[in-house]
Amino acid sequence: MDGKEVFRRAVRIMVDSGQKSLNAAGITANDIALVVPHQANIRIINSACEKLGFPPEKCVTVLHETGNTSSASIPLALFDAADKGRLNDGDLVLLVGFGAGMTAASCVIRWGN
Numbered sequence: 001m002d003g004k005e006v007f008r009r010a011v012r013i014m015v016d017s018g019q020k021s022l023n024a025a026g027i028t029a030n031d032i033a034l035v036v037p038h039q040a041n042i043r044i045i046n047s048a049c050e051k052l053g054f055p056p057e058k059c060v061t062v063l064h065e066t067g068n069t070s071s072a073s074i075p076l077a078l079f080d081a082a083d084k085g086r087l088n089d090g091d092l093v094l095l096v097g098f099g100a101g102m103t104a105a106s107c108v109i110r111w112g113n
Contacts (some may be wrong), residue, residue: 004045007041009042009046010044014044017105018106020113025108029052032108033092035060035100036060036074036078036093037061037096038074039061039062039066039076040098042061045059045061063076087112088112090110091109091113092110093110094108
């Protein structure tokens with residue numbers, strides 16, 4: 001594996017996917033309370049969030065506690081944010097991830113009621 005290329009592609013597809021979800025929802029990064037990214041690599045998370053326009057405090061990371069749990073990483077990070085009181089009813093949350101074959105998916109959800 002070419003680590004530098006994997007890094008570049010992962011960041012690019014997370015940013016592209018996340019931006020498409022923001023655009024489809026008709027919102028900007030300023031409207032999002034939290035970003036819950038796939039927890040594969042802290043450098044990928046930080047770079048993608050920065051390129052999407054999110055400061056570190058808006059990005060949920062649990063990688064240091066859970067490691068890369070693959071497809072479970074977004075639900076685990078979302079649970080952690082909720083458990084720590086980082087989410088309020090009505091908050092908009094961007095979920096964004098990537099997987100095998102450099103596929104990507106993202107969505108914007110409204111938390112709570």
